[in-house]
Amino acid sequence: MSLTRSFPRILVAMVALIACAPACRAGDDPSITIRVCVVEVLATSQNKNVDEKLECLAKEVQKKDPSLTGFRLKHCAHQELAVGDKVKFPLVEGEVVEVSIQRGPGKNDRVQLTVKPPTMGKIVYDSCCGKYFPIVTRYETKDKERLILAIGVHCCDKEKEKKAHQK
Amino acid sequence: MNQDPIPQPEFQKPESGQEAQEPSHAGLDHLKNDREELAAWLNKHPEEASHLEDLQALVSLCRQSEPSQPSDETWDHVLGGVIAGIGPSAASVGHANPVSGSRTLSYFERGLRSSLMGAAAAAAFLLAVLLPHEKPPTGIEPEIPFLGRGETLPIVDASDVDLMSMEGDDTRLLVVGIPPVNAPLVLVGHGDITLLSAADEYGTRVQMSSGPDAPMIVAPLSKQPGRER
Numbered sequence: 124m125s126l127t128r129s130f131p132r133i134l135v136a137m138v139a140l141i142a143c144a145p146a147c148r149a150g151d152d153p154s155i156t157i158r159v160c161v162v163e164v165l166a167t168s169q170n171k172n173v174d175e176k177l178e179c180l181a182k183e184v185q186k187k188d189p190s191l192t193g194f195r196l197k198h199c200a201h202q203e204l205a206v207g208d209k210v211k212f213p214l215v216e217g218e219v220v221e222v223s224i225q226r227g228p229g230k231n232d233r234v235q236l237t238v239k240p241p242t243m244g245k246i247v248y249d250s251c252c253g254k255y256f257p258i259v260t261r262y263e264t265k266d267k268e269r270l271i272l273a274i275g276v277h278c279c280d281k282e283k284e285k286k287a288h289q290k
Numbered sequence: 291m292n293q294d295p296i297p298q299p300e301f302q303k304p305e306s307g308q309e310a311q312e313p314s315h316a317g318l319d320h321l322k323n324d325r326e327e328l329a330a331w332l333n334k335h336p337e338e339a340s341h342l343e344d345l346q347a348l349v350s351l352c353r354q355s356e357p358s359q360p361s362d363e364t365w366d367h368v369l370g371g372v373i374a375g376i377g378p379s380a381a382s383v384g385h386a387n388p389v390s391g392s393r394t395l396s397y398f399e400r401g402l403r404s405s406l407m408g409a410a411a412a413a414a415f416l417l418a419v420l421l422p423h424e425k426p427p428t429g430i431e432p433e434i435p436f437l438g439r440g441e442t443l444p445i446v447d448a449s450d451v452d453l454m455s456m457e458g459d460d461t462r463l464l465v466v467g468i469p470p471v472n473a474p475l476v477l478v479g480h481g482d483i484t485l486l487s488a489a490d491e492y493g494t495r496v497q498m499s500s501g502p503d504a505p506m507i508v509a510p511l512s513k514q515p516g517r518e519r
Contacts, residue, residue, distance in 0.1 A: 162471055163458075174458070176474045183477060183504045196458030199470040235486070243496070243509055244489035251482040255475045257506040261490070273475055 157234055159222050160201035160275040161212040162255065165268035166191040180257055180273060187259065191269060201277075214241065215264055220272055228252060228278045240272055252278040375399065477504040 164177060166184065170193035173181045181194040200212050209223035218241040225247070226235035238246045242261040250256055255273040262270040332339045374396045434443065451467040461469040483505055488496040490509055498505050 160470055162475065176471060178474060179477055180475050183506065184508075186503050187499060187506070187508045196461075196471065198455070198457055199461075200455035201470045202454060233484075242491050244491055244493060246488040246496075246507065247486040248488075249484040249486065250478060253476070254478040254482055256478050256483055257504070259506065259508040261509040261511055263511075273477075275475075 155228060156203050156279050157205070157224055157227055158201050158203050158277040158279065159210070159224070159236070160199065160255075160277060161220060161222065162196065162273040162275070163198040163214055164271040164273060165195055165197045165215065165264065166259075166271055167193040167266070167268045169193060169267070180255075180271070184257065184259060184271065194271075201275075214272075215270065218262065218270070222274065232278065234276045234278065236274075236276065238272075238274055241270065250274075250276050252276050477506075479504060 164180065166181075168190045173194045174196045176196060177194045181191075184191055184194070197215055198213075202210055202212075204210060204222070204224045206224050206227045209221060211219040211221050213219055220241065221237075221239040223237045224234065225237060228234050232252055233249045234252065235247070235249045238248075238258065240246070240258055240260045240262075243258070246258065248256065253275070255275040258272045258274065260270045260272065264270070332342065437443065446466055448466060448468050453464075453467045453469055456464075456469050461472075483498075485498045485505075485507075488498070488507060490496050496507055496509060498507055
């Protein structure tokens with residue numbers, strides 16, 4: 124009898140556990156926000172002007188393609204995303220790059236994301252927070268500038284930020 | 291050929307000299323006609339005949355009482371006064387020397403003119419100061435929403451605004467706020483990233499560069515499918 128009476132309660136508890144299961148995956152700490160930053164860089168061989176913020180990127184890209192001598196910061200944007208979100212960032216000449224978060228930062232502070240740049244397929248990778256991953260695409264603008272994307276992931280702990288603001 | 295004759299003007303300019311003083315033959319005929327017309331008209335209007343004698347007497351009186359022309363001395367005096375009234379530049383141009391009386395008159399006129407100008411300036415200043423200035427009606431005075439009267443416009447600081455997207459050239463124009471990228475980019479190093487899968491637009495696998503350099507993906511410029519890097 125007691126088992127019969129407690130059955131609805133057990134059922135409700137099981138349903139609640141099943142419903143909550145997707146939100147409790149490893150690395151999906153709700154207090155941590157993931158901010159994806161997309162930096163759009165146009166590289167050219169027609170000049171040697173390098174934006175001061177892009178000096179490190181230019182140095183590394185020139186090791187792969189020495190013909191690219193000029194680097195300018197065309198556009199930069201960032202957006203806060205949750206796990207499963209998919210966002211399109213607008214680029215030069217109407218192109219877009221699609222970014223989605225597959226997994227949030229766990230104990231190792233790495234985020235798994237998928238990036239779909241123009242003229243390329245999907246790129247899936249794990250990245251640490253706070254640094255930029257360069258992708259030199261095949262896309263060239265009408266002015267023969269080559270599109271380079273630098274994707275950065277920044278993880279912020281909301282509770283820590285609140286405490287810092289309160290102080 | 292069949293042109294009409296050009297009409298002669300009715301009034302002719304009187305000619306100077308002896309010919310003008312002596313009436314011509316045509317003029318005598320014209321005068322004779324006028325007299326005949328006048329006599330006919332008086333016959334028709336006898337009541338007006340009595341005025342003819344009075345009119346003739348008046349004409350003779352006017353001819354007798356013709357005013358004499360002013361002398362050369364009088365003309366010089368008037369001309370000197372006119373030149374003195376116009377100013378020294380005109381006086382230097384004129385031939386006549388201004389007399390002492392006209393000099394006094396010029397000095398007096400200058401003083402009067404200066405006094406009038408000073409009085410006008412003072413009156414304008416008093417009007418500008420004393421007249422109440424027109425204020426814009428309070429009904430159409432622009433008001434900033436959510437801002438009380440007398441409050442200053444609050445401006446955000448860098449911590450109040452979060453810039454989500456920005457053109458690279460515009461970051462230097464930013465007055466308040468921090469652009470999405472405000473420092474040199476720090477690239478990932480080895481161990482910071484793990485490439486799980488990557489392919490180009492044709493599905494061909496793309497590899498991440500290896501070696502001591504910073505890891506990155508460099509898509510080949512060649513658009514031919516099947517080329518693997």
